[in-house]
Amino acid sequence: MTQLHAAHVPPADLRAALSAELGGAARSWLDQALDEAAAHPGTHGPISVWELRLAEAGRRCGPAHADAARVLVLHAARAGTDALTRVYSQGTADERRAVLHALPHLVPGPDAVPLVEDALRTNDTRLVAAALGPYAARHLDAHQWRHAVLKCLFTGVPLESVADLDRRAASDTELARMLADYAAERTAAGRPVPEDLHRVLALTESEPPAPGPADPHGKES
DSSP: OOHHHHHHSOHHHHHHHHHHHSOHHHHHHHHHHHHHHHHSOSOOSSSOHHHHHHHHHHHHHOHHHHHHHHHHHHHHTTOOHHHHHHHHHHSOHHHHHHHHHHHHHHOOSGGGHHHHHHHHHSSOHHHHHHHTSHHHHHHSOHHHHHHHHHHHHHHTOOGGGSTTHHHHHTTOHHHHHHHHHHHHHHHHTTOOOOHHHHHHHHHHTSOOOOOOOBOTTSOBO
16 A cells, blocks of 8 residues: 555545455444544544544554555545645644545645645655655646756656656646756766656656546546
């Protein structure tokens, strides 16, 4: 269960896949946590019970599955933009990453773009990668998205982390110019040009894929 899957897989499928991978005690904890979140969504007092479960997820489900578990808890709690912003601002890096993975499942419009922008300003490469899932693909404007691609190249985040890269890069002459300038700067300084740069530069010369019905999680059918 990779971190990328937590953003791309619909919650029902994510829960089934995660349950199949967890041991008995972890699976029981997850079931209870999701039931509690569904029964007591929103905010109740200084901190909601489901927020406590977010903090426990790594210990209960293991680091490999914690992102998916946290995304499922946020979804069960029907966390809106305000709740997601609170968790993001007060949470650990792991909890912030889970919020970013949960955005395409919970926020239909651009209200949570400030969370993506904040993550892209950090030097935490795992946050940068999480920020560039399906939600960013849908809602970042062209200027922001181009600079996010360059941020990945600067920081070594693989461009496979960037959702919908093929479509957004296609025929983007401004992105091509920025990439060429960056490659020239690296070459002049005697530094290697990242392989990913050549890949995305080739994409800018391609035609956009034919439009299809949008999937709520950022895919096309």
